[in-house]
Amino acid sequence: MREKFMKSASIFSKAIIQPVMFMAVTGIILSVCAILSLEMMPTFSKNVGNFVYSILSGGMIGQLSAIFCVGIAAALAKPKYKTDAAILGIITYLLFLYANNAWLTVTNTLAEAGDQGLYGTGQGMVFGIQVTDMGVFLGILLGVFVGFMVNRFGEIKLHKYLSPYSGTKSVYILILFATILFAMGITYIWPIINHLVEAVVGTTTTAGALGFFFYGFLNRMLLPLGLHHFLWMPLFYTPLGGTAEIAGEMYNGAFNIWLAELGNASQITSMHPSIGYLANFGSISLPIGIAFALWKTAKPENKKKVAGILIPTVTTAFLAGVTEPLEFLFLFLSPVLWFAHSVVYGLSMLITNLVGISIQFDTGINMIINSFAFPAHLGRQYLIPLVFIVTAALEYFVFKTLIVKLDIPTLGREKSEDVEESSEEGDVEQTMDLPVVANTFDPQIQYIVAGLGGPENIASMMNCYTRLRVDVKDETKVDMAILNNKVKSSGIVDKGKHIQIVIGMGVEKEREKVEDYLNYLTTTQAQ
Numbered sequence: 121m122r123e124k125f126m127k128s129a130s131i132f133s134k135a136i137i138q139p140v141m142f143m144a145v146t147g148i149i150l151s152v153c154a155i156l157s158l159e160m161m162p163t164f165s166k167n168v169g170n171f172v173y174s175i176l177s178g179g180m181i182g183q184l185s186a187i188f189c190v191g192i193a194a195a196l197a198k199p200k201y202k203t204d205a206a207i208l209g210i211i212t213y214l215l216f217l218y219a220n221n222a223w224l225t226v227t228n229t230l231a232e233a234g235d236q237g238l239y240g241t242g243q244g245m246v247f248g249i250q251v252t253d254m255g256v257f258l259g260i261l262l263g264v265f266v267g268f269m270v271n272r273f274g275e276i277k278l279h280k281y282l283s284p285y286s287g288t289k290s291v292y293i294l295i296l297f298a299t300i301l302f303a304m305g306i307t308y309i310w311p312i313i314n315h316l317v318e319a320v321v322g323t324t325t326t327a328g329a330l331g332f333f334f335y336g337f338l339n340r341m342l343l344p345l346g347l348h349h350f351l352w353m354p355l356f357y358t359p360l361g362g363t364a365e366i367a368g369e370m371y372n373g374a375f376n377i378w379l380a381e382l383g384n385a386s387q388i389t390s391m392h393p394s395i396g397y398l399a400n401f402g403s404i405s406l407p408i409g410i411a412f413a414l415w416k417t418a419k420p421e422n423k424k425k426v427a428g429i430l431i432p433t434v435t436t437a438f439l440a441g442v443t444e445p446l447e448f449l450f451l452f453l454s455p456v457l458w459f460a461h462s463v464v465y466g467l468s469m470l471i472t473n474l475v476g477i478s479i480q481f482d483t484g485i486n487m488i489i490n491s492f493a494f495p496a497h498l499g500r501q502y503l504i505p506l507v508f509i510v511t512a513a514l515e516y517f518v519f520k521t522l523i524v525k526l527d528i529p530t531l532g533r534e535k536s537e538d539v540e541e542s543s544e545e546g547d548v549e550q551t552m553d554l555p556v557v558a559n560t561f562d563p564q565i566q567y568i569v570a571g572l573g574g575p576e577n578i579a580s581m582m583n584c585y586t587r588l589r590v591d592v593k594d595e596t597k598v599d600m601a602i603l604n605n606k607v608k609s610s611g612i613v614d615k616g617k618h619i620q621i622v623i624g625m626g627v628e629k630e631r632e633k634v635e636d637y638l639n640y641l642t643t644t645q646a647q
Contacts, residue, residue: 135195135264136192136260136353138191138192138195139184139187139188139191139192142180142187143184143375146176146180148485149172149176150173150379151382151486151489151490151493152169152489153168153169153170153172153383154169154173154383154385154493155489155492156168156169157170157383157386170383173382173383174383177379181376181379184256185213185246185256185257185258188256188259188260189210189213189262190206190209190210190213190263191263192209192260192263192264192267193205193206193212193262193264193266193267193270195267195582196266196268197266197270197271198270198271201271201288204270204274205267208288208292208295209262211295212262212266212295212299213259213262215296215299216258216262216302216303217249217251218249219299220251220252220303220306221249221250223303223304223307224250224251224252224307227307229307230250231250237368237370238250242314252306252307252310254310255358255372256358256373257358269291269298270291273290273294274287275287276291328473329470329473329474330470332469333466333467333469333470335355335466335469336400336462336465336468336469336470337465338351338462338466339352339462339465340402340458340465340466341459341462343451355373355394355397356375356398357372357375357376359372359373360373361373361374361375361394361397362374362377362392362394364377366380366384366387366388367383373394374394374396374397374398375480377392377394377395378392378394378395378480388494390498391478392478395478395479395480396478398480398482399469399472399473399477399479399480399481400472400481400482401468401469401472401511402469402482403441403442403443403482403483404437405468405508405509405511405515406461406464406465406468406511406512406515407433407434408512408515408516409512409513409514409516409517409519410447410461410515410516411430411431412516413515413516413519413520414430414450414519414523414531416516417520417523417524417533418531418532419532419533422531422532422533423532426532430446430531433445433446433449433610434446436624438484439483439485442586444587444610444611444622444624445610445622446610447461447610448609448610448611448622449530449531449610449611450528451611453530454530457519457522457528460519460522461515463518464518467514471507471511475500475506476500476503477499477500477503477504477507478494478498478499479491479494479501487504491504561633561637561640562633563606564607564630565633565634565637567602567603567607568603568607568621568630569637571600571601571602571606572590572598572619573593573594574597575638575642576593577592577593577594577597577598578593579591579592579593579617581631582631583623583627583628586610586623586627587620587621587623587627588620588623588627588630588634589619589620590619590621591619592618592619598614598619600612600614603621607621609623610622610623
């Protein structure tokens, strides 16, 4: 049961991250639009900013549920079904809308719009159709459903006279009737679920700054399991992250609220509390404190080498918001350090919330851009340098103290001769036990496949921001010695049949190289 849950969670995490990556790009563009639309800007600049914002607001933010549906369906589907899954995703989404509206009409339960439109009625307008208002939950549920159905029944075979309707065409027939039944049943079930969601939101919002601490703490604690997506995604895009009425429209989720406020910056008199989830020093100041502590506690003769390793990881965190290459340097080495890091991460969000910093940032780039999007008295951007220093210093002090007091063998604190000897031995082994293949394949790629038990042991492989996520058929064939000692990575997460190799920002290219190597081996064996 545990293995099935971990596998399902891993698959869902990989699927949900792909649509979200486009939202991050949208956020940057909208931030620039907000700056162009400031009162001090010329009329032409304001018109351009408002024009682009209105397009993205309606075409991206307003249709996020549909985007999740198609994106998740395609991401979950097996490679040979991805195109059909994407098509079935949008078909299923539209079928739900029309079936749900038809049932509300037949049962005479269509809500009537009031002064605030359909807000508070449990119904909303999607693609111009009045339906049960499920927000992005609808897209997520339907996307998962389509992905499952395509993978489960995509191989259906029919009589030769009916063969044009086999495979994914048969899946479509099954999905059609299941979606209609779901659209009918949800009109009775969702109001109950929505009531529970509102209760959870009420509990969270009354927790105040303490709620932001626990969010930050759990965000890091769940990272090694790859389950942190389950925490921040609902807060960013669903009512769990807050609800706000902006310019006559209702928005759910912290990130959606932020984007809506960007588009209406001239009308905003106070920032919504949910923006606190988005003001995150975790990839900006905390990596600097960690890196400086690791460098400071390293042995004098190793400081230069340690700096050479740490500087790129801190730069990656600051510019791209990717902290895993740095965090995996100590994650598996010391659970105590990881727990302490999670606590400081939570405290940084608590402090940020208490002082009232209310602009979105999780990288240095969007921190700089977004600082100009709102007046300082609203976002309190002027406090960012102070909190930056405080949180970096806190992380540094905690790490330095623990490393010294507990004598933790972090980077650069090992015996130099042992490191050099093991490195030299590894270089010799690399020239001795690599299989004889075409020179176009890097040793790194060959060792990844060998460490995973060979091509025949790899069941599936995907990547997220920084990790190569692999499902293997037999965990006993996985050679952790090869993965840990010969594969250049920031860390290996061993979950039995589910292996994660932390590569960093170049993980997608690494995955493509591995796939090319696997294709080469398959072709060679066939010959």
